Amino acid sequence: QKEVEQNSGPLSVPEGAIASLNCTYSDRGSQSFFWYRQYSGKSPELIMFIYSNGDKEDGRFTAQLNKASQYVSLLIRDSQPSDSATYLCAVSQGGFKTIFGAGTRLFVKA
């Protein structure tokens, strides 16, 4: 079992729709959870982090965490073509180590 699992996609949504990206993790002791966006040929950039159960909103992005289910999700509202990228879920296990999922490719069709 991989430590952080994501559906590789591609996930295709029309412009203006909500994109829903999901991630599960195996270590119940995980403390911090992150979403990174990586455009083709570029390095990952942090877009959201969440530490507590529940929802956290930042502009068009909402991160959701359910520690009981070991599940993290990212919602992107009003998706734009510029949101087309690979989204990486990352989990910090508290041991000065952050593990990344393989990423979900998102395509937003104009």
Added chain:
Amino acid sequence: KAGVTQTPRYLIKTRGQQVTLSCSPISGHRSVSWYQQTPGQGLQFLFEYFSETQRNKGNFPGRFSGRQFSNSRSEMNVSTLELGDSALYLCASSPTVSRGTGELFFGEGSRLTVL
């Protein structure tokens, strides 16, 4: 504020050689992590340094090593290069001291090709 700087950006080596990659973190960031990114394996954790101490290491052979200097700059070294070491090597710095590694800020990476 300057971002994370990695050098060199591109390099080509042959099997058996060694390579040293350099990373300068964002000013004030004391934690530096290294990752290997390949199309097949994604982002794989190599090691993390804080105040010149390696606090964690990923599942890589001993050919992969690193160090951190007193100014927080870090280097990683790969000895006896193999074809499979061809990858993008990413360095990330973090401002967080507690909660383990916090938010990571990545450099543009060093793309290594082994022939």
